Amino acid sequence: MAARKCADLCDQSFWEDLLGCVSQDDGENPMGLHRTVLEWTTDDYNTVVALARRMSDYIEANEPDTLAFEWFGDEASGKVVWYQVYTNDEAFLKHAQNMAQIGLRDELQKVLSFERLMILTPITHSQVKEMAHQMDAVELKEIAGIVR
Secondary structure (H helix, E strand, O other): OOOEEHHHOOOHHHHHHHHHHHHOOOOOOOOOOEEEEEEEEOOOHHHHHHHHHHHHHHHHHHOOOEEEEEEEEEOOOOEEEEEEEEOOHHHHHHHHHHHHHOOHHHHHHHHOEEEEEEEOOOOOOHHHHHHHHHOOOEEOOOOOOOOO
16 A cells, blocks of 8 residues: 555544544453554654654643553654554544644644554444555454553
8 A cells, every 4th residue: 555644644534433443342342442553654754753752742741541652663764653552532532633733743744654554452333444444454453462
């Protein structure tokens, strides 16, 4: 799949749809956490690093229900990965709204190209399953592990 700019993925309807896929409790997600991994590429790694730090500082100070929002990157390849964990769907939506309101979403749209979405919690909502399919999202199934 060709890379897409963040703008293709950051409108409100995208996040509302994605919330549906990670928030419905069907008994297969006993912790109730919403976990995703997004992979991006950039030609402006230093700007992404600066934005990542600003975003992380904002999240730490203002989003107590965002349990994890980690950035990983490789400057040589321009690869950037986000790992996200939210307590519930409202926290996930609030995060997306916050990023739009403070302008960080717009800044990220200028420097990131979407590569892949991996969903680490069960997809149960049919509309979101279709959206995930259209995005070539990967729904990974838990094999084993421990989270404390």
